[in-house]
Structures are given as C-alpha cells and as structure tokens.
Amino acid sequence: MDLIFDYTLRTVALGAGILGLVSGALGSFALLRKQSLMGDAISHAALPGIVLAFMLTRSKASLVLVLGAAIAGWIGMLLVLSVVRYTRIKEDSALGLILSVFFGMGLLLLTFVQHWPDATQAGLDKFLFGQAAALLQSDVLLMGLLGGLALIVMALFWKEFKLFSFDREFGATLGFPVRALDILLTTLLVTAIVIGLQAVGVVLMSAMIVAPAAAARQWTDKLSVMVALAGLFGVIAGVSGAVISSAASGLSTGPVIVLSASVIVLFSLLLAPNRGLIWNWVRRRRNRQTLHVEAMLEGLYALAGQHEAQRAHNIDVLRAMNLGRGGVQKSLQELKRRGWAEEVDGGWLLTEVGMQQAEKISDFGFRISDVHVQSAIPNPQS
C-alpha cells in the first residue's frame, strides 16, 4: 500500500515504470534489427553529455542533463553510422570504439568535476549506476512526456518500421528513405535510453533495451504482441527494481532493475511455449518416443507378414531387430496401452487395430525404421 500512499515510492515506481515501458517497446525493434549493442553504445556515449551539460550550465535540472545526454548519445550514434558507412570498420568494432571513447571521456570529465571546490557537482555520479530514489515528480513528468512522444511516433510509423526491420532493401526499392528511417528509429532509441539514465545509469541501461525484448520474443510470433509484452516486462522489471532499491537504502537502482529483468528473461528462456528450452526438451523426447513406438509397430508388422497365421514373437527377437538400442519394453507397453499389440504366451503380436495402424504408417511412405527392419531380418529366401 506504500505504492499508493508514499509519495516518494509512488514517484519512483511511476518513473521506473515509464522507463521500462518505453525501453521495452523500442528495444524490440533494436533487438529485431540486431542492434542491441547500439543501445549499449548510446547509453555509454551519453555520459560525457551529462557532465558537459552540467559544466556549461552549472545546473542539475533533469531537463538540462537529459538534453545533454540525448545530444551526446545522438552524436555517438551518428558517428557509429558514419564510421560504418564511410570506412571499412565493421559495425561491432565501430560500436566498441564509440562506446569506449565516449565513456572514457565521460569518466574523465566526471573525475575532473568532482575536484571542483563547491559541492554543486555532488550526485552526478548517480548517473553511472542510477538512483531511482532521487527521482522528483518533475523528472517523472519529463520522462512521461518524452517517452509518450517516442511511443506515439513509433505507433505512427509502425508499418514503415516493421518493413524496415524485416527487409530493409525491399523497403528501399519501394522508395522509403531508409537512411531517414534509420536515424528516426535510432533517435527514438536514444530517447528511450536517456529517460532511463537517471534511474538505471549509463552502465546498465542497455540491459533495459535488450532484456524485456528478448524475453517477449520468447512468448510470441507477432510483432505487435512482442512490443506490448516487452513494454509490460519493462514495467514489471522497472517498478519491482525501483521499489526494492528504494526500500533498501544505499542500493543503486540500476543493478536491481537489471536483476529483475534478468529473472524475467531466464523464466522466459526456460518456460515459454515453442521457443522455451523446457518445451523443446519435452518435444524432442516425445518425438523420440513416437519414433520408437512406430518402429516397434512396423517391426511386429514385418514379422507378422512372414507367417500365414498370427504368431506371437519373443521379446528377444524384437530386441535384436531394434539393433540393441534400448526402450523395447517401454515401446511395447505403449503399444499395449494403445491397444495395438497384445502379450500372448510371453510373446508379442499385433491386434487388429495395430495391423491397420501399421498398414496406415507404411502406406504413408518410407520410414527410417524400414531400414532397420530390413537389415535386421534375414531374407528367408536366401
């Protein structure tokens, strides 16, 4: 109930929620365009902008610092795009280059400012790891305004961004200006990042771009659902992280938010249907069992075809046909459960239904198990 009545907590949670929503939604596009590292470069590149903005204005107003961050992040982003375009340096190297140069510059400036005699510079270092507890209502208002604007632009150009993210060249042949769309989409990403810097910090902000989007991708195959889910995951990570870090004093918010996001990612990687690891494991197991059972069915069918009258076959014969691979007993029990085979005098034979099933499967076409059956049964004519 603190979330409703406690002013500070409410502000913090709201701010973190907004940053999670915006970075999650826009991060989806960055993820799909394989530009997740761009977020990392932009957020690190923003640091010198923050410090320079403070040095020039001596103001710690959010608007000023966010503007400084945005300009520096934007310049960094343009530099990456230009380096890739005009030199032979590849994108990953360009990102690493810009990231480290700008971040190093930012740290240098930060150290320099901290030696200033007056105390006005105190607290600038919270931009490194973030301090959500320091968010004011005016900060949150600014975050909401910028974030809302970014989301509106995203919704407006939805079709173009989708085309551009899926098939950039085709979009270019249609006449959409891909360079402009590139810059627009990356500018939105810059916006998403700078509004989160105060709460999450430059070092970890990129996680908020990648993690919610990566988690959301696990649950859906539809872009709109993915973007919405990523926003939701961002909100959950942001709010839970901010609230936890505010409750425990002295805890930087960035790491806690990122931990929350990581839990969501881990959960999604493991449990999501279709793409999740556990789902995949179960499906593989089930496939393998189906294969075993069908092989056994066909084996019995082949044996039945060698006799005029139905005769039960010893399990050892079946084991030999299975070429020593395990699971014979289990497959037979499964056939029995389905009513396709029955146990008679310690041997096994197919039921009527089992015969029909086996015919259906062999009509369907060639099976891998055919090979085993044929190679394992000596030809009676020879």
Add this chain to the structure above:
Amino acid sequence: MEISNPTSDLSTLRIPNSDYVISVEDLTVAYDHKPVLWDVDMFVPQGTLMAIVGPNGAGKSTLIKTILGLIKPVAGTVLIKGKPYDQQRQIVGYVPQRGSVDWDFPTNVLDVVMMGRYRALGWIKRPGQAEKDMALDALQKVGMSEYADRQISQLSGGQQQRVFLARALVQDAQIYFMDEPFQGVDATTERAIVNILKELRAGGKTVVVVHHDLQTVHEYFDWVMLLNVRSIASGPVDEVFTEENLRRTYGGRIAFLGQNGNSGQASRVQGSEPG
C-alpha cells in the same frame, strides 16, 4: 564535360529503341576501388523473360541492385521506360534473395505479402481489407493459400521463395527483377515459379531473373545476358546462349562442367549454336 548529363542526351538518342523497357548503359560499379561491374550495357525489350547468368562474383545481383537504386554506380545510366528509376518505382517489382532477410522475424505470411502494397499505401496508412484480398489472391497464385496465417519461421525454403514471389505480385508491377528465385527450392516451387513467370510474360510484363542453372535457360527464358563483370553477350537465347559465349563467360570452368559426365548440358549448349 559533355558526359555530365548523359540522361537527356540518351533520351533523345534512343527514340528508335524506345521499345526497350530497361536500358542500362555504361554502368560501372566498384567496391573499394575494385570494379564489380565494368561498363555494362543491358537492353531488355518488353514482354521478355530474361535470365542473367554468370559465374559467382560476376556481379549479377549487383547489377539488379544497382538498377533498383540500392547501390550507387560510379558511372552509367539506368532508364526504366525512358525515365530514371525513382520516377518509375510504381511499375517495378523486386524479389530479393531469400537469404537476405531473417526468417525468424515475428510476423506471418499474409503480413509479409502485404508489404508489397506499402508503396501504394504511402506513409503511415495501414493495410486494410483491399490489401488483404490482393495478398490472398497472390498467395493463391503461388499455391500458398493455406499458409496465409503461418509464421514465416515455419516455412521451408521453397515456401519462403513463393512468399517473396507473392509479395512481388501484389506490387502489380510491369517490370520484375528477381534475384535467384530458383536457388535451393524444391521441384514444386520451381514449377510454380516457372508458371508464374510465363503468366507474367503472357500479360506483357518483363521479368529479369538472376539465374544459376545453365541447363534450364533454354526451357525457361527467351532472352539471356551473359555477365562476368563485363557484359559478354546479351540477346535472344537462341542467338546468344552459345558454347563460345559461355566459355568466354565462365572461362575454363564450363569445360569442367562438360567433362564431369554432364554431357546433357554440353550437348544442349552445342545444340543451341545457330547454323
């Protein structure tokens, strides 16, 4: 600088050849100062199915990408029905290489096909029922009707190719460029594509296809360009697709093909020589 504005000169000069819907002249493209295309001319009459063949690295894809404005040439002109490509986008359709996109993108078949209408829709406006109907129609033509709601990640290579073809069909263009549409597809898909190509030609459309399989050139196409950085020969298949020209295009490699027990191809190539 009399060559500074070749476009206006050529448009007056080429009046007798205005039946060429695509005219490319003196096109040179270089990556890092290394020429990929060198002084290439290409003239395509309306209503032809044209194959561009040549060895790997011959610049086949580069040629069509340059025509489509995706790559900036060092020199040369490209005219589509007498005008630069930017003014003719609405009559040109494109089928990129299937491997050029990430098929794990979260979207379905219908959505991808509707992308072919995005130009006609213009900015911001979303596709509606009309676009959906066109897309379903195109999917039917490529034999993929029942896959409209399928996630694109679940398609086979041949199905992916047919989706790209359907996307180009909804562009409702007069001239199509296709980058290796037969690359690694199953027999069903190959037949479906060939049928569509012939239908397009019957409708008076012009189709330019980057092609790899020399054996099917005669069967599928009526016009061919042999390319290896330079344009070796270009014209009707019966006249141009000769052993001599193939040897000039592929160097020694064509002989290797013949020696490899692939006599069907060699005889086919020989049989195509005029006279």
